[in-house]
Amino acid sequence: MTTLTSTPRADGFRMPAEWEPHSQTWMVWPERPDNWRLGGKPAQAAFSAVAKAIAAFEPVTLCVSAGQYENARARLAQDNIRIVEMTTDDAWVRDTGPTFVTDGNGQVRGVDWRFNAWGGLDGGLYANWVRDDQVAGKILEIERCAGYRTEDFILEGGSIHVDGEGTLITTEECLLNRNRNPHLSREEIEGMLRSHLAVDTVIWLPDGLFNDETDGHVDNFCCYVRPGEVLLAWTDDPQNPNYPRCQAAMRVLENARDAKGRQLIVHKMPIPGPLHATAEECAGVDLVAGTQERDPSIRLAGSYVNFLIVNGGIVAPSFDDPKDAEALAILQRLFPERRVVMVPGREILLGGGNIHCITQQQPAPQRR
Numbered sequence: 001m002t003t004l005t006s007t008p009r010a011d012g013f014r015m016p017a018e019w020e021p022h023s024q025t026w027m028v029w030p031e032r033p034d035n036w037r038l039g040g041k042p043a044q045a046a047f048s049a050v051a052k053a054i055a056a057f058e059p060v061t062l063c064v065s066a067g068q069y070e071n072a073r074a075r076l077a078q079d080n081i082r083i084v085e086m087t088t089d090d091a092w093v094r095d096t097g098p099t100f101v102t103d104g105n106g107q108v109r110g111v112d113w114r115f116n117a118w119g120g121l122d123g124g125l126y127a128n129w130v131r132d133d134q135v136a137g138k139i140l141e142i143e144r145c146a147g148y149r150t151e152d153f154i155l156e157g158g159s160i161h162v163d164g165e166g167t168l169i170t171t172e173e174c175l176l177n178r179n180r181n182p183h184l185s186r187e188e189i190e191g192m193l194r195s196h197l198a199v200d201t202v203i204w205l206p207d208g209l210f211n212d213e214t215d216g217h218v219d220n221f222c223c224y225v226r227p228g229e230v231l232l233a234w235t236d237d238p239q240n241p242n243y244p245r246c247q248a249a250m251r252v253l254e255n256a257r258d259a260k261g262r263q264l265i266v267h268k269m270p271i272p273g274p275l276h277a278t279a280e281e282c283a284g285v286d287l288v289a290g291t292q293e294r295d296p297s298i299r300l301a302g303s304y305v306n307f308l309i310v311n312g313g314i315v316a317p318s319f320d321d322p323k324d325a326e327a328l329a330i331l332q333r334l335f336p337e338r339r340v341v342m343v344p345g346r347e348i349l350l351g352g353g354n355i356h357c358i359t360q361q362q363p364a365p366q367r368r
């Protein structure tokens with residue numbers, strides 16, 4: 001990868017919104033037995049269903065270890081899905097992949113954020129993340145895209161959402177966590193987001209969803225649906241541990257002005273569940289010191305907000321939950337010009353995230 005020493009903004013690049021046209025979506029094959037139960041077999045089936053759903057709308061590239069190459073190739077034997085061999089630590093390409101940026105002259109580049117497995121040795125989710133920290137650079141090299149490496153700044157793609165018009169939403173719980181960039185102030189962190197994504201306004205929600213093991217990634221809690229309109233995971237039940245989080249986020253969003261001076265329209269998305277892993281599901285995960293504890297008593301951070309926007313469609317998780325139908329109807333109402341497809345998300349949730357977390361869109365080159 002050609003590593004540039006300037007910044008995307010200085011070079012005329014910005015992060016496009018997810019609804020802008022894509023050239024493809026990236027995924028990584030799950031197999032880590034201390035994160036995915038039964039050696040990753042149920043998760044591989046779930047990821048395959050997601051890859052096929054996306055491939056109905058746009059090309060998919062799936063990165064897979066040498067040991068799983070043949071299996072993945074055979075399970076995803078279709079034209080629109082490219083399989084490339086890659087060594088990784090796990091399968092969360094939203095966080096380990098590059099954040100792509102575009103200019104108006106047909107160029108696509110990537111930001112290669114430093115990655116520390118969601119907190120390093122201070123609450124992170126595994127003890128060795130060297131391979132995952134290399135994923136963004138490998139993807140950019142495959143695509144012959146130049147990159148900007150932020151050696152002194154840790155960020156995961158799931159911790160930000162942008163509207164493509166100068167505004168970014170994130171959470172204090174994650175970006176101000178002492179296990180990410182304790183050497184930087186809030187203003188300095190905003191400075192990195194401004195210079196690398198070309199945003200002007202940062203909206204800080206206090207927290208993400210309860211028990212989100214990423215320290216509250218915004219992509220599991222609140223997302224843009226179009227400029228000036230966001231979708232927030234929501235509960236009206238004061239007994240739900242998410243209640244104070246939703247209330248606090250709503251207060252911030254209602255009082256915010258975006259980079260264009262707009263007041264936001266906030267749509268509500270019900271939270272499924274309560275969802276818990278079964279004892280059998282937990283027993284299927286290898287026990288390794290330093291990785292995330294799995295226990296049926298732990299409430300899972302399931303969310304319908306964790307969906308991916310693709311060319312002409314939405315690929316969203318379902319949970320075999322009574323609220324699935326309402327979630328589908330809300331998404332179809334908010335995206336009338338796209339076809340909303342739901343794919344079972346429980347196996348991905350058991351690993352700690354969902355469809356947005358396991359995908360990374362690559363924007364199409366843009367000419368203005």
Ligand code: KQY
Pocket residue numbers: 035092094095125158213214217292351352353354357
């Ligand atoms: O949700 C994500 N963006 C990543 C979750 C990592 C979970 C590892 N157990």
